[in-house]
Amino acid sequence: MRIIVLGAGVIGVTTAWYLAKRGHQVTVIDRQPGPALETSFANAGEISPGYSAPWAAPGVPMKAIKWMFQRHAPLVLHPTMNPDRIRWMLEMLANCTSPAYARNKSRMVRLAEYSRDCLTELRADTGVRFDERQQGTLQVFRTEKQVAAAEKDIAVLQADGVPFEVLDRAGCIAAEPGLAGAAHRIAGGLRLPGDETGDCFKFTNALADKAEAAGVVFRYGVTINAIRAEAGRVTGVDTSEGLMTADSYVLALGSLSPLLAKSLGVRLPVEPLKGYSITVPITDYDRAPVSTVMDETFKVAITRLGDRIRVGGLAEIAGFDTSLNPRRRATLEKSLTEMFGGAGDLQAASFWTGLRPMTPDGTPIVGATPIANLWTNTGHGTLGWTMAAGSGRLLADLIDGRAPEIDPEGLSVARYGRTPSRKAQAGGLRPAAA
Template identity: 45%
Template sequence: MKVVVLGAGVVGVTSAWYLARAGHQVTVLERQAAAGLETSFANGGQISVSHAEPWANPHAPLRALAWMRREDAPLLFRLRWDACLLDWSLRFLRECTARRTRANMRDIVALALYSRCQLQALRAETSLDYDHLERGILHIYTDRREFTVASAAAAVMRGFGCDRQTVSVDECLAIEPALAAVRQRLVGGDYTIDDESGDAHRFTQQLAARCAANGVVFRYAAKIDRLLAAGGRIAGALVGGELHQADAYVVALGSYTPLLLRPLGLRLPIYPAKGYSATVALGAQSIAPSVSLTDDGHKIVFSRLGQRLRIAGTAEFNGYNTELNSIRCDALMRRTRELFPDLRPAAEAEFWCGLRPATPSNVPLIGRSPISNLYLNTGHGTLGWTMACGSGAALADIVSGRKPEPPFRFL
């Protein structure tokens, strides 16, 4: 079939790769000048099956209220009239029960495990070089109550197949010696040895080049004006007066997916969660982590990307605002200095922010929409890089009329 993929972020490009591998004729439409220039550009860098606990959990409502007036809060809801955010927030609260949290965690782990395996197979086939490391992910805790809650979540994940093991302070330091300066502040951690890290931007651009070499057509600087529907099907994608027609259409536009589909009567429970990152160049004397870390209490991750350290995290619900907030940028670096006082950067940090497409449950929307030839691959929240290969492979199966492998609630 002829398939048009809308979006060339990591999810769109992996979708194109697996669709082409399945024998389809694929065209990718992307408004930017190249692949991976928006949410995939400077994310946290983690392939983190271990990060499967949804934001919506029994502890979330009280935490969100406590953080409401803090400009540097890990999770910040901007108080303003926004009907879409109000609807999303009510759905979020419904997902905060223990039963729903467990069901959502099961789905997230299932897709993330499958995706990590698909990434490893793709890497073995293509030898892509994206500063990847296979040293696991270590979650660290400086608050005993947070550690207790996390230990319970880790036990649930182990039941679903994610090998997230609770570890002592001594074991944390053995895994990542760069934490030695804050030994007295740590209360414990948990470690997932099979998790990975790597530069999603480099991966996306290199895979896009491989796709193009294998016949996938990329149309960059192609802003999609609208989708035309007729007879219960999509008749084409209109781009600057030019109509792109295909047998099937895959929407992988992240946070912008609801805006494109709303005129078609499709209202998706996706809201942009703005995340921040800082990229720090490291010098010869830098004492920096080489194992990817998650500071759960502050919702910040650290990933070593060659001679750079990527520091990323937090979530700000502020519509489609993409302006950098200096207070939130400073919060990233303040926590970094607390944990790694001997970091000794080689240059000033480079800050970035991007809009992550969050569903209330953190479970992405993948599969066929109510419009027969329109498919979705979106809503991955903070786990777009983690789930990209699995989502793309499963989506290609669905478009091809096959049943996807992972036990996940596909549309």
């Protein structure tokens, strides 16, 4: 079968890899000159199945109000009159209940744990290298209130059989010796020994090379203008290089996916969640992190990537704005300095921002759509790197008509009850350029 994958980020490339392994003829289209040059470029570097959790959680609405008045807030909401964004925010608020949180986290952990296993197998099969480490994630709590709040996450981890360790201050420092200088800031921690780290950009480029050798055709520098449909089926993709056709199509454009799906009558409730990172060269390896440390107060991940430290996180709901905000850099630097002071050269750090595609319930949208030959692999939020391999393999199984290795329940757009409009079924599609 001929399949077009829209998007050459980590999600699109892993999807293309697994589809090619199934024997399909795959073409990947992306507007950038190479793979992983947008959201996948400089993310936090953590592969954290156990830490997979929705941002929509009990208590978040009150926290969001407090964060509005904090200089180093982990979440910033910019005022908007955009009806789609307002609707998305209301849906997110509706998911800030204990039952919804437990349901959504369980779905996310299910996919993320599977993805970790798929990545292990993929790494062994291909030999790709990406500054990878398999030394766990440590979530550091600065207050006793944060320690107590972790109980709801621990309950889900226990229910899903995910290994974890509850640590006191000494245990945190034993796991991450570089935290010794921050001992007075630590109230406790939650360690997930099954988590990993790695450079998403390096991985995606290495896998793209493998995929190309396996027959995948990459069309870089090609703008996607519209998806054309007729009688409930996609008939082609209108691009800057003309109409491109296939038997099936995969929408893996991250935050841009809803722009194309909307004119098909399919609403993908995905909002761009702006995140930031700094990449810092290590100057003192004894003070540097061993793996990933999550600073719960600022929602920041501090990750060892070879001879660099990647500090990533934060969130702004600000549409498609990609300007670099120096206040966000200050927060990242503050977290690194307070946790691992003296470990790296902040003067030599690079500063980056990217748009993470977030759903209101935190769970990605992977699977079939009401359009017969259109599939989605998007909406992974801050966990695209964590869930990439599993999402790609799951979708390849679904497209191939195979029984997937995990239950796909609750992962497709069907959970939102969306159906295509009559206009979409009749064709005539022209969404905004992507």
